[in-house]
Amino acid sequence: xxxxxxxxxxxxxxxxxxxxxxxxxxxxLEIKEAETLCLIGESGSGKSVLGLSIxxxxxxxxDINGRILFNNKDLLKLPEKELRKIRGKEIAWVPQSxxxxxxxxxxxxxxxxxPMELHLNMDKKSAWSKAxxxxxxxxxxxxxxRAEEYPHQFSGGMRQRALVAMGTSTKPKLIIADEPTKGxxxxxxxxxxxxxxxxxxxNDKLSLLLITxxxxxxxxxxxxxxxxxxxQVVEVSNAETFFNEPLHPYSKALIRALPSRGLKPIKGxxxxxxxxxxxxxxxxxxxxxxxxxxxxxPPFIEYNGSFVRCHLYD
Amino acid sequence: MIRGKNLSKVFESGMFSKRKFIxxxxxxIEIKEGETLCLIGESGSGKSTLGRMLxxxxxxxxGEVIFDNYNITKMKQTELRKIRRYMQLIPQYPDSAxxxxxxxKNSILEPLTIHKLMDKNNRREKLEELIETVGxxxxxxxxxxxxxxGGELQRAVIARAISLKPKFxxxxxxxxxxxxxxxxxxxxLLLNLQKKYNLSxxxxxxxxxxxxxxxxxxxxxxxxxxxxxxxxxxxxPLHPYTELLVKSxxxxxxIENINELLLDKTETEIKKSNNNRGCKYYHLCPYxxxxxxxxxxxxxxxxxxxxxxxxxxx
Numbered sequence: 001x002x003x004x005x006x007x008x009x010x011x012x013x014x015x016x017x018x019x020x021x022x023x024x025x026x027x028x029l030e031i032k033e034a035e036t037l038c039l040i041g042e043s044g045s046g047k048s049v050l051g052l053s054i055x056x057x058x059x060x061x062x063d064i065n066g067r068i069l070f071n072n073k074d075l076l077k078l079p080e081k082e083l084r085k086i087r088g089k090e091i092a093w094v095p096q097s098x099x100x101x102x103x104x105x106x107x108x109x110x111x112x113x114x115p116m117e118l119h120l121n122m123d124k125k126s127a128w129s130k131a132x133x134x135x136x137x138x139x140x141x142x143x144x145x146r147a148e149e150y151p152h153q154f155s156g157g158m159r160q161r162a163l164v165a166m167g168t169s170t171k172p173k174l175i176i177a178d179e180p181t182k183g184x185x186x187x188x189x190x191x192x193x194x195x196x197x198x199x200x201x202x203n204d205k206l207s208l209l210l211i212t213x214x215x216x217x218x219x220x221x222x223x224x225x226x227x228x229x230x231x232q233v234v235e236v237s238n239a240e241t242f243f244n245e246p247l248h249p250y251s252k253a254l255i256r257a258l259p260s261r262g263l264k265p266i267k268g269x270x271x272x273x274x275x276x277x278x279x280x281x282x283x284x285x286x287x288x289x290x291x292x293x294x295x296x297x298p299p300f301i302e303y304n305g306s307f308v309r310c311h312l313y314d
Numbered sequence: 315m316i317r318g319k320n321l322s323k324v325f326e327s328g329m330f331s332k333r334k335f336i337x338x339x340x341x342x343i344e345i346k347e348g349e350t351l352c353l354i355g356e357s358g359s360g361k362s363t364l365g366r367m368l369x370x371x372x373x374x375x376x377g378e379v380i381f382d383n384y385n386i387t388k389m390k391q392t393e394l395r396k397i398r399r400y401m402q403l404i405p406q407y408p409d410s411a412x413x414x415x416x417x418x419k420n421s422i423l424e425p426l427t428i429h430k431l432m433d434k435n436n437r438r439e440k441l442e443e444l445i446e447t448v449g450x451x452x453x454x455x456x457x458x459x460x461x462x463x464g465g466e467l468q469r470a471v472i473a474r475a476i477s478l479k480p481k482f483x484x485x486x487x488x489x490x491x492x493x494x495x496x497x498x499x500x501x502x503l504l505l506n507l508q509k510k511y512n513l514s515x516x517x518x519x520x521x522x523x524x525x526x527x528x529x530x531x532x533x534x535x536x537x538x539x540x541x542x543x544x545x546x547x548x549x550x551p552l553h554p555y556t557e558l559l560v561k562s563x564x565x566x567x568x569i570e571n572i573n574e575l576l577l578d579k580t581e582t583e584i585k586k587s588n589n590n591r592g593c594k595y596y597h598l599c600p601y602x603x604x605x606x607x608x609x610x611x612x613x614x615x616x617x618x619x620x621x622x623x624x625x626x627x628x
Binding site for chain 2: 042043044183185186187188189190213215253254257258259260263264265266269270
């Protein structure tokens with residue numbers, strides 16, 4: 001299958017006065033057509049920044065280097081005008097907090113219709129009726145009345161469905177969803193899973209990049225899993241491999257920290273992004289760390305069909 | 315240790331036509347010494363309100379709380395303050411629980427200052443003992459809340475809560491905002507503290523796997539009522555709602571139908587059935603019949619340790 005998106009050696013640096021924070025540090029990642037890739041990592045590991053940099057939606061004090069190939073076009077080299085045709089049309093972004101991401105003074109129907117007016121050149125009326133159809137599809141009933149309402153009249157789950165409706169309205173090739181289950185209850189989480197399964201059923205070529213730290217949620221949806229630690233992707237494996245026999249020591253520790261797998265905390269603390277450790281970023285917390293890990297940064301290599309950044313597999 | 319009898323809380327809004335919202339509806343609850351009662355429920359089920367009523371942080375509309383043979387609902391403020399030190403709260407959002415302009419040291423020591431339990435000589439000693447127990451370091455003490463990570467903040471909040479040697483702590487979703495690995499270490503810390511000081515916990519959570527690890531007894535809350543209570547309710551759920559919750563741990567396919575039910579119901583419909591005289595769970599229950607709408611279901615004592623509010627077990 002073809003790669004829809006390929007991130008090559010991506011570096012994202014935040015410039016804060018004299019300090020340079022490497023939020024994303026040499027990331028390689030590929031997403032194939034029709035694939036669901038879950039990007040797992042703790043807060044502060046750079047996963048949201050990676051997602052945002054694909055859309056080039058980062059603030060101006062940021063230095064992005066590397067290549068982001070989408071359909072063989074380098075997004076980082078495209079002029080803003082070209083990028084706007086891709087953003088929201090071919091790559092959709094479903095933001096983290098549904099409560100703050102909708103415009104409070106515009107009708108929900110208008111907000112769902114807007115991308116279609118912009119990208120598909122639809123007129124107001126047909127975009128509106130399409131928006132009503134979409135809301136209906138995502139279970140917001142009665143859709144024609146609900147479309148006339150404002151975000152504050154929606155519950156949290158409905159707002160999220162409205163955002164997903166907005167994201168899928170232009171039939172994008174890739175949807176990036178940032179923490180779709182954050183602060184969502186157990187039962188409603190099942191609904192989020194169903195929601196994404198529904199989108200995929202509706203469009204079988206669609207690729208999903210789900211950024212999350214909810215491992216059971218990832219397990220339900222992922223074809224492949226990428227693990228981020230301290231600005232680097234340390235492992236990319238098939239879902240089956242990752243949940244049964246993860247390669248990287250950090251992935252192993254993450255799985256063991258799950259309540260159902262023993263609730264064992266990972267020893268040590270998350271390193272600061274301003275002063276990351278030398279060598280392998282995980283070595284101060286790793287049970288297998290050797291002298292080599294302390295001094296030499298491990299390369300990102302292929303191992304039995306997975307990719308891993310660890311000296312154990314050199 | 316602590317007992318709530320017929321506790322109710324009705325929130326009223328509006329100046330002339332009063333709209334009523336019943337947050338907690340006639341709940342009996344009891345927690346014994348050294349025991350953890352897990353209160354499970356979705357957001358909006360009234361579990362936080364119940365927890366805060368036990369601490370008398372929210373005044374109950376009806377009913378009384380008895381703590382250690384004192385009726386604290388009828389107590390005078392001055393007397394209540396003397397008892398307050400034995401009951402503490404660990405809130406859900408550690409970042410808003412600490413004063414952003416105070417150093418961590420001042421926040422941890424505030425309760426000791428208020429209750430005049432330290433002087434200049436033993437201040438250092440007390441502080442060191444506290445931070446050692448919760449696993450913070452000296453360097454954290456002079457920092458401000460924004461300089462700490464979520465896990466460190468939660469440790470500081472815990473240090474403050476245990477500084478007065480309480481007997482009873484309400485933990486209101488203490489780990490829902492934390493990463494998996496940090497969650498594991500905070501849960502372990504809370505369990506160790508319980509052993510060390512023989513604490514009673516009311517552990518409020520919507521995560522059943524966590525509940526299973528920390529709790530000896532469980533109470534499942536829905537629509538302001540406790541639907542099921544007892545030990546081992548996870549192994550053999552009696553109430554249809556508990557059944558749904560247990561299934562949602564594994565994100566089971568069986569619950570698909572119920573989810574479609576959920577999607578079809580608008581908020582107002584759910585509110586309406588919440589206000590009927592019958593079972594609060596009627597609109598979602600797969601086994602419902604006419605009987606369930608006519609009157610409130612009875613609380614059935616299945617055996618010594620199990621209570622369930624459902625017609626099916628009557």
